[in-house]
Amino acid sequence: MFASSLNVRPLFEETGPIREQCSLGALFDRSPRERVTAGQIVFFEGDRALHVFAIREGNLRICRQLHDGRRVIAGFLTKGDIVGVSFKNRYLYSAEALDDVAFQRQTKVAFEKQLLARPDLRSALLSQLCDEVAAAQDQMVLLSCKxxxxxxxxxxxxxxxxxxxxxxxxxxxxxxxxxxxxxxxxxxxxxxxxxxxxxxxxxxxxxxxxxxxxxxxxxxxxxxxxGEDEADVDNGREDTLRYSHH
Amino acid sequence: MFASSLNVRPLFEETGPIREQCSLGALFDRSPRERVTAGQIVFFEGDRALHVFAIREGNLRICRQLHDGRRVIAGFLTKGDIVGVSFKNRYLYSAEALDDVAFQRQTKVAFEKQLLARPDLRSALLSQLCDEVAAAQDQMVLLSCKxxxxxxxxxxxxxxxxxxxxxxxxxxxxxxxxxxxxxxxxxxxxxxxxxxxxxxxxxxxxxxxxxxxxxxxxxxxxxxxxGEDEADVDNGREDTLRYSHH
DNA sequence: CGAGCCATTGACGACTCTCAAGAATAGTGG
DNA sequence: CCACTATTCTTGAGAGTCGTCAATGGCTCG
Missing domain, CATH: 1.10.10.10 (Winged helix-like DNA-binding domain superfamily/Winged helix DNA-binding domain)
Structure with a gap:
């Protein structure tokens, strides 16, 4: 019923951990390439979340449906993104190809095993999850009041x-x-x-x-x-409730 | 400019990892209790994210502001929730007390150090982050088309x-x-x-x-x-694509 | 008891949705 | 290669939901 996915942003977008993202993608290098065409679905909302996917080519949409047919697109994926990471049993949303898509997959267990072996990748994963939360919240702002x-x-x-x-x-x-x-x-x-x-x-x-x-x-x-803080500037706000520690 | 926070759900809400959540909270047991009253702010959006907080009593709101004053509340926190987890430098949002609030805090570094020492807690953390993403996406559905x-x-x-x-x-x-x-x-x-x-x-x-x-x-x-799948039961969802209509 | 905040209620208007038709594009088969 | 169809996109007219503005009512607290 719950699943959560990870959407790794393009490599150069953030000032952040570029190297780690590359590494995460590298975990899939040994998997065969699979291909789907426009309209085809990589996995369905509600499916058991057995695999993690690395997109290599093309574009996908990530969507959820209300029972009455209304649809919400939670995001778009492209080359370099990783999707399907979850610590729940089921995918939260469907991933559907917008055009010709190539991807590689791994079972979730194998993915997690590799992650265990390499602590640096775990950080990368956490960092990416945080980015995902950030993106979701930006979207909430957009939908809420724009x-x-x-x-x-x-x-x-x-x-x-x-x-x-x-x-x-x-x-x-x-x-x-x-x-x-x-x-x-x-x-x-x-x-x-x-x-x-x-x-x-x-x-x-x-x-x-x-x-x-x-x-x-x-x-x-x-x-x-x-209507954004497009500036993305550090407007050096004061910390509050500051207290001294070590 | 980026920060991401973790909002641990109440202990019994999910069928999920109850034990881990307890453990995460336990990390704060040695910190002194701090208190704020209604309207006071625990941390500001944009502040350097130096601490992680465990709420022990009372309620808070989590909000973001657009430059022109419009406000979005991303969620509410209560007893048992943990907030401020981030792998970025700054908090994504402010946390403001709705009533009398008691909490404990830790520096982010100390928190992460403890996490390193206990791999089970890292899983708990990942799991919680996934929950956070799930909640954010539910909210996106709500804001998008309800x-x-x-x-x-x-x-x-x-x-x-x-x-x-x-x-x-x-x-x-x-x-x-x-x-x-x-x-x-x-x-x-x-x-x-x-x-x-x-x-x-x-x-x-x-x-x-x-x-x-x-x-x-x-x-x-x-x-x-x-207008939800409020059932929350595994109602054997069909794996078909439904047509969408607004 | 009065000041101030918060919530309710009403009238009006604007933004966006719905419904509908027509134009442009892409895809198909002769 | 060109017609023909299907899909997607654009454009228009009208309606509905929700936002804005404004006034009133009810709590809370000094």
Whole structure:
């Protein structure tokens, strides 16, 4: 009934533990490559969580369903991400291919055994789990109190950071998912997503070229409309309730 | 800029690793008890994450702020919870007392050292982090696609489970937080929360007695309106893809 | 008893959803 | 290679839920 998964972020995104993430991925090197095509499902929400997966190519969506059919996309995965890590019995969500996907898998037991042997990897894992919590909470903020425009801008910025981090041309946002996927990720409808894109395009902030690509023309305007602390600055807040220890 | 915290659930809530949770709490037994009163803040979002805290009495809210003042409550803590676990430098959110709170603290380094010495505790920690991710994702589902009524019913049910698990009288929901806290937690306004409570009371589903207490009269109706898989039973979910509709 | 906070209730309006039709794209088969 | 279909996306009109603003009522505490 409960399962929890780990979504390792792209290697260069954080200032954090880059090496460890590489190591985690390396654990899968001996497994055979498997492939699925768009629409196929790697594992289902509720399935027994027997394997851990390392994505090598392509993109997936991570989704949960309410019994009445409503769908929530909890995130998107891509090359380098690891998914399925869990200390519960069942997967929390389904992982579905957005396009042609290649991945490697390991049984959970084997994965955990390797982890036991290498304490450095355990730290990497913990660190990644923390990142996952951080991402989930950012998403909660977005869903809790942002307008449609703010949500879309935040989403595009996050995507943009991802793309540029992976060395793609700057200002080009790759969107392997459909508008419906974006809508379900942002807690909006497909129509609202579409309208908002159109509106931003009309204001010269972006240009919607091909279906799965958006060109960002004014990043600063996007940042402004995202309503985030996009600065990511250390605003040196004072510690409170400080007390002296050793 | 990044920090991640751990929120250990009440001891009996899950079928999961009860023993480990006890052990984690036991790590704090030698620390002195500290106390804060309603409104005081244990640590701020953005503070350097130097300590880990074990709550011993009272209730706290966990919140994040957008620069323009909008607030999101990521969760509530109570007796037995542990907060502040992080493998990043800074706390992701503030922890503020809702009432009189007693807690114990440890430096993060000391906490991690103890963890190193006892591998069983590391598993407990991982398991708890997974729970945290699970909770965050449930909240994402709630915020993504539930109506005001569904949100409130889900919230009350979760609270009800918590109360009864702790051995309080069944059907009585304890609400140590204000309406504003509830609103910020559910992504609603205080007025909507109030109206929804009134509506449900008018339908005989609950009765709002004292300010910080709600009496549940028809739990089944609440479950129905929560729009969840409240069953919590392994209801042999189908492994099929359902169509989604907003 | 009054001040201040918190909660409730009402009227109104805005943002987004729903429903529906039409355009663009991709995929299929002749 | 081109028509034909299916899917996805865009655009429009109308409706509903929830947010905003404002006033009232009820607790708590000094």
């Amino acid at each position: 307008s449609a425009e703010e949500r879309l801008c935040s989403f595009l910025l996050a995507r943009l950071r991802k793309s540029t981090a992976q060395g793609c041309e700057p200002n080009v946002v790759d969107l392997p998912m459909t508008r419906l996927d974006i809508a379900d990720y942002l807690g909006l409808t497909i129509e609202t997503v579409s309208r908002t894109v159109t509106k931003l395009a009309g204001q010269g902030i972006l240009s919607a070229g091909r279906r799965h690509e958006i060109l960002v023309l004014k990043k600063s305007a996007l940042v402004q409309r995202a | 109506s005001a009524e569904e949100r409130l019913c889900s919230f009350l049910l979760a609270r009800l489970r918590k109360s009864t698990a702790q051995g309080c009288e069944p059907n009585v929901v304890d609400l140590p937080m204000t309406r504003l806290d509830i609103a910020d937690y559910l992504g609603l306004t205080i007025e909507t929360v109030s109206r929804t409570v009134t509506k449900l009371a008018g339908q005989g589903i609950l009765s709002a007695g004292r300010r910080h207490e709600i009496l549940v009269l028809k739990k089944s109706a609440l479950v129905q309106r929560a």
